[in-house]
Amino acid sequence: MYDSLAEAVAHAEAAQCSLGELALEAETRDGRRTRAEVEEALLRALNVMRGSVARGLVGDVRSVSGLVGGDAAKVAAAGERARAGSASAAPPTHGLLAGTVFGDALARAIAVQEINAAMGVIVAAPTAGGAGVLPGVLLAVGDRVGADDAQLVRGLAAAGLVGAVIAQRASLSGAEAGCQAETGAAASMAAAAAVEVLGGTARQQATASALALQGTLGLVCDPLGGLVEVPCVFRNATGAAIALAGVELALAGVTFAIPADEVIDAMGEIGRTMDARYRETAGGGLAATPTGRRLARERLSIGMGKGGGNR
Amino acid sequence: MVSLLDIIGPVMVGPSSSHTAGACRIALVARALCCGTPERARIELHGSFARTGKGHGTDRALVGGLLGFAPDDARLRASLELAAGLGLLATIETTRLRGAHHPNTARLTLERAGRSVQLVGSSLGGGRIAVTEIDGFALDLSGAYDTLIVEARDAPGVVAAVTAELAAAKVNVAGMRVSRHRKGGDAIHVYELDAPADEAALASIRALAAVAFLRVVPRVD
Numbered sequence: 001m002y003d004s005l006a007e008a009v010a011h012a013e014a015a016q017c018s019l020g021e022l023a024l025e026a027e028t029r030d031g032r033r034t035r036a037e038v039e040e041a042l043l044r045a046l047n048v049m050r051g052s053v054a055r056g057l058v059g060d061v062r063s064v065s066g067l068v069g070g071d072a073a074k075v076a077a078a079g080e081r082a083r084a085g086s087a088s089a090a091p092p093t094h095g096l097l098a099g100t101v102f103g104d105a106l107a108r109a110i111a112v113q114e115i116n117a118a119m120g121v122i123v124a125a126p127t128a129g130g131a132g133v134l135p136g137v138l139l140a141v142g143d144r145v146g147a148d149d150a151q152l153v154r155g156l157a158a159a160g161l162v163g164a165v166i167a168q169r170a171s172l173s174g175a176e177a178g179c180q181a182e183t184g185a186a187a188s189m190a191a192a193a194a195v196e197v198l199g200g201t202a203r204q205q206a207t208a209s210a211l212a213l214q215g216t217l218g219l220v221c222d223p224l225g226g227l228v229e230v231p232c233v234f235r236n237a238t239g240a241a242i243a244l245a246g247v248e249l250a251l252a253g254v255t256f257a258i259p260a261d262e263v264i265d266a267m268g269e270i271g272r273t274m275d276a277r278y279r280e281t282a283g284g285g286l287a288a289t290p291t292g293r294r295l296a297r298e299r300l301s302i303g304m305g306k307g308g309g310n311r
Numbered sequence: 312m313v314s315l316l317d318i319i320g321p322v323m324v325g326p327s328s329s330h331t332a333g334a335c336r337i338a339l340v341a342r343a344l345c346c347g348t349p350e351r352a353r354i355e356l357h358g359s360f361a362r363t364g365k366g367h368g369t370d371r372a373l374v375g376g377l378l379g380f381a382p383d384d385a386r387l388r389a390s391l392e393l394a395a396g397l398g399l400l401a402t403i404e405t406t407r408l409r410g411a412h413h414p415n416t417a418r419l420t421l422e423r424a425g426r427s428v429q430l431v432g433s434s435l436g437g438g439r440i441a442v443t444e445i446d447g448f449a450l451d452l453s454g455a456y457d458t459l460i461v462e463a464r465d466a467p468g469v470v471a472a473v474t475a476e477l478a479a480a481k482v483n484v485a486g487m488r489v490s491r492h493r494k495g496g497d498a499i500h501v502y503e504l505d506a507p508a509d510e511a512a513l514a515s516i517r518a519l520a521a522v523a524f525l526r527v528v529p530r531v532d
Binding site: 001024030038042045119120122123125126128129157159163164168172173175189225226227228 | 317363367388437
């Protein structure tokens with residue numbers, strides 16, 4: 001797969017195709033898999049994503065610690081209230097973006113991450129900790145425009161291409177480079193996927209990816225107790241929001257002064273010099289706040305005790 | 312070479328590829344060494360597995376793997392509750408293993424049909440694993456290949472005899488390692504293969520005079 005978005009955009013422009021189409025072609029070039037096999041694997045991933053979203057939106061699942069769960073359903077319910085037109089309530093029970101593609105993306109991103117925290121089945125995209133952003137954005141945008149499976153699969157392929165470039169130039173690991181490499185990378189991938197589904201150009205896809213990633217540069221990985229719960233669930237929601245901002249700007253014709261590849265390189269450079277406290281060790285950031293430490297002690301049962309048997 | 316499907320995937324049970332998917336794969340290797348679901352399992356968690364293993368469901372992933380559940384099997388979540396009904400009595404404890412170990416490491420001691428096997432495995436991130444010890448022998452097994460484990464007398468020509476059988480079966484060796492406790496004692500050979508060896512080849516290897524036992528560990532996806 002490509003290790004440069006500039007090169008990928010140049011090839012896509014020469015072939016007059018999208019990044020998703022280019023990625024599907026590139027994936028079959030080494031002869032290990034046919035085009036049909038790649039599309040089938042991505043369709044399976046898409047259907048698992050749909051399943052995680054549907055399960056998470058029900059709202060009855062809690063994480064192992066009980067600290068997260070049920071919030072996707074709250075956001076989805078606010079969307080329903082907005083659609084029903086109950087705007088006059090005081091205090092308000094939803095915001096101005098409830099019931100829009102924005103609110104839908106937040107709810108779906110949280111849903112997947114709540115399922116992840118509860119040991120449900122998800123697609124790591126690019127990782128388990130950042131697994132909510134891409135399905136959140138892609139499925140919300142896809143539902144809004146009535147995208148078919150083939151369009152959504154091309155969206156996943158575009159996201160995969162961006163993720164592959166990030167993997168090769170920087171990192172996709174919170175333990176190596178902080179949350180910018182997980183939910184940040186996922187936002188960058190999701191932005192390219194959404195532009196794919198909306199019919200934007202390859203150049204707009206790369207711009208949207210760059211704009212999303214620049215918005216997460218420096219983002220630390222600071223989970224309470226070292227567990228994929230708080231703030232991970234919510235950071236998937238804000239990652240989806242940043243992805244949508246990148247999509248809006250890129251499709252409006254905004255460009256970004258720093259090329260996407262260089263934004264990715266900057267993310268890698270920041271990751272390499274990031275203090276270990278901010279790389280999934282629970283040694284800093286939110287994990288080290290008084291409340292973060294207390295919750296880790298009380299709710300996240302650090303240490304497992306001796307013996308036990310089947311529980 | 313990075314594939315699209317490495318980035319959009321794997322499909323897995325959350326919440327963490329290293330603490331759940333990797334742990335499950337370690338246990339799947341252990342289960343293969345047992346030739347089935349063990350009757351008893353002592354699970355010892357070391358390092359980060361000991362500190363955050365419960366919150367990450369590492370205990371459930373390990374027990375699930377011993378029961379034969381794959382990393383994307385939704386039953387992993389309920390494995391502790393399912394174990395007894397499937398004939399597995401597992402105990403889970405924390406430990407501090409001696410020597411240098413990866414932070415995400417577990418030691419599994421299993422019994423099945425009067426035989427016991429002990430394995431030390433580490434989860435390296437992204438679901439990748441390394442089994443570093445079997446029955447006290449140091450080795451390095453990734454689970455990413457069809458693997459043959461041979462326990463044999465430490466004598467000249469034994470490795471050649473085993474690989475000759477593999478060659479006759481047209482099976483290519485992707486990697487191998489031999490280790491032993493002492494010269495002339497028992498040695499453990501690990502052969503990571505590009506394709507599984509057929510029954511005839513396995514029977515020929517088992518029939519070699521120097522070979523005490525042979526285990527097949529199928530590739531764990």
